[in-house]
Amino acid sequence: MSERSEKELKDIKLLGNQGIKYKYDYDPSVLETFENKHQGNDYFVKFNCPEFTSVCPKTGQPDFATIYISYVPGKLMVESKSLKLYFFSFRNHGDFHEDCINMIMKDLINLLDPKYIEVWGKFTPRGGISIDPYCNYGRKGTKWEEVAEKRLFYHDMYPEKVDNR
Template identity: 45%
Template sequence: METKHLGQASALPASPEEAALDYVPNPRAGELYLVRFAAPEFTSLCPVTGQPDFAHVVIDYSPSDTIVESKSLKLFLGSFRNHCGFHEDVTVGIGKRLFDEMKPRWLRIGGYWYPRGGIPIDVFWQSGEPPAGLWLPDQGVASYRGRG
């Protein structure tokens, strides 16, 4: 399978719509397992004020025939740096795009957003019930507690 980014110099896409996600054959097709990506310094922009928003994003998925290539995922997530979107739209949009394109057995995403206006917002989406027997560890992101 040909990739657009792996082993090549790749610029950060100007927008999520311009970002190309690469998928490669699952080297363990037929096995039930979980893949986790954590982006603890994710950023996007508030669609109202244009100010930056920060989140810890955790993506868990159980592959089917393909896996997402990590460099292309990094560039895709980085493309949100200049993208305006509400937390809910950004989090669910990332999960749905990965699910729709990669077609894993199952996918969930947790967007743990840092406070905006004094209120942290956590957004969660999953594609459905996880497959029976899939080990689902906690996403490991504590609820926001401020400095305390």
């Protein structure tokens, strides 16, 4: 199997590009895609994103989270540098934790039309309590719709130890 050709890479505009102007207000339009070369077999891609920050819609204080995104690509895949820029665009955005996580999933569904996707945020505590929202989605009318339901039903039966330190 040959390497990714220049032609295949020509739509990747952000990766390795130094002239980028970063946006710090919510903007899903920065997201870029490339073609899935392995459409013959379903597979998972996970992004580990421990450097997410937004602000509280009520108090204006910064919030911090690690976000885990897992998806099964259809025709399109999300380019990771553009995903980084998309996360930057939450830096001045005010919303509840639960809302941010749902928005991220919906934006990626719109972008990618994935077979399956899930987004899990693990925020740092405020007032001694931390909040971890999790949402997922399977493409309607496919077996992944049922998979999404099953994964939701059996979500996180072993909560990680949290001691606020």
